[in-house]
Amino acid sequence: MSSEKxxxxxxxxxxxxxxxxxxxxxxxxxxxxxxEKIGRFLSYHQISSYAE
Known part of the structure; x- marks a missing residue:
């Protein structure tokens, strides 16, 4: 047991x-x-570029 000090x-x-x-x-x-933010940003841009 250690002392209080x-x-x-x-x-x-x-x-x-x-x-x-x-x-x-x-x-x-x-x-x-x-x-996550960068991933969402990239996937969002990929999706929008596919949609065009």
């Missing part, structure tokens, strides 16, 4: 770590959304 450091480390993971998840989500 060590706990703040552990909690600090955990919160920093989760923040990094959170930022990475946000970035990944943004990339996915961008890719």
């Amino acid at each position: 060590d706990m703040p450091l552990v909690n600090e480390f955990r919160s920093q770590k989760s923040e990094v993971v959170f930022v990475r998840e946000i970035r990944a989500t943004c990339l996915i959304l961008k890719a």
Whole structure:
């Protein structure tokens, strides 16, 4: 069992770590959304060019 003195450091480390993971998840989500948007944009243009 660790002493109470060590706990703040552990909690600090955990919160920093989760923040990094959170930022990475946000970035990944943004990339996915961008890719979906580009994909929809391209497929929409392909469909409209086939329709002509």
